[in-house]
Amino acid sequence: MRDVDQNPNEETPxxxxxxxxxxxxxxxxxxxxDCAGSMRNRRTPIE
Structure with missing residues (x-):
């Protein structure tokens, strides 16, 4: 189930x-x- 609509052409944090x-x-x-660490999409929930 998705609670956030993803638009691939939209800027994402x-x-x-x-x-x-x-x-x-x-x-x-x-x-x-800044530190070469891994980045995550903030619109994707972490479980």
Whole structure:
């Protein structure tokens, strides 16, 4: 079940797991530009 509509052309906030840096981008940046940590899509819930 999805509670958030995903639009692939829309900018999405991504958050770094290590330092908490938030970046708004159309595509997953992969690594944080500040600490090189893993980024996650903030619109996807963590369980």
């Amino acid at each position: 991504y958050e770094c797991f290590q330092c908490g840096n938030v970046i708004v981008a159309e595509d997953n940046p992969g690594q944080c530009p």
